[in-house]
Amino acid sequence: MAAYGRKHLAGAAADLCATLALSRQQAFAESPRKVKLYCNTAAGYFVPYKGGASLKGKSISYSFSIQADYPGGWFSRGYFDMPSCHLERYGICTTQDGTSVGWEGNLSVSALGLSGGYCIPFGRLSAFLCAGGGMAFYATPSAVKGEGIATISMDSRAALQYNASAGLDYRISEKISMYVETQWSSTFGKEDSMDVRLRGCAFLFGIKTPLW
DSSP states (O other): OHHHHHHHHHHHHHHHHHHHHHHHHHHHHHSOSSOEEEEEEEEEEEEEOGGGSOEESOEEEEEEEEEEEOTTSEEEEEEEEEOEEEEEEEEEEEOTTSOEEEEEEEEEOEEEEEEEEEEEEETTEEEEEEEEEEEEEEEEEEEEEOSSOEEEEEEEEEEEEEEEEEEEEEEOSSSOEEEEEEEEEEEOSOOOSSOOOOEEEEEEEEEEEEOO
16 A cells, blocks of 8 residues: 555656646747847835844835846846945044044945846746846945044945846736746945945845837
8 A cells, every 4th residue: 555655646746747847838839939028127125134234124125127038938137226225334433532433324226237047937927046246336434534523425336246036927918927036135345344245135026018
């Protein structure tokens, strides 16, 4: 009986794998064998990684991208992401009278780059993975010392950025799809008194529409 049960279970698993593979083949077969362009628009929450102890709380994140879908499930994106978070920096400098100068406020980031990925369709639903990189542009506070005083200024900075994401896409019709995506992103570099390493995870809900 045990041998029969194992054989039955193995047969059921094989049937499931065959069904998923056939569904995937049919989904690719139904789509025209050419490149399609889409516009992705998403919004959600960005939750910073608190390893640096200066990024606090979650805040709104926006993401825009132009996506090219290729035959076989591959795709590429040109993206423009705008995460933001609360930044606290204390002890930026000390004035002549011994007063410690700090700053806190909202830190907005603009990130431009390219990414590529692969999707696995199951009928109207598709699962996808994506990774890429580009440049992140932001401003961090610094202090300009004077006669016993210190003035806070915002210095523009640019850093290399990389990201990786996973998500699910649901095709409502030929003209519109909805998707959810979890994206981890980070800038390269070391956090110090003059700079911030921007790391965190964005949880996005978006709409995908064809460009034509």
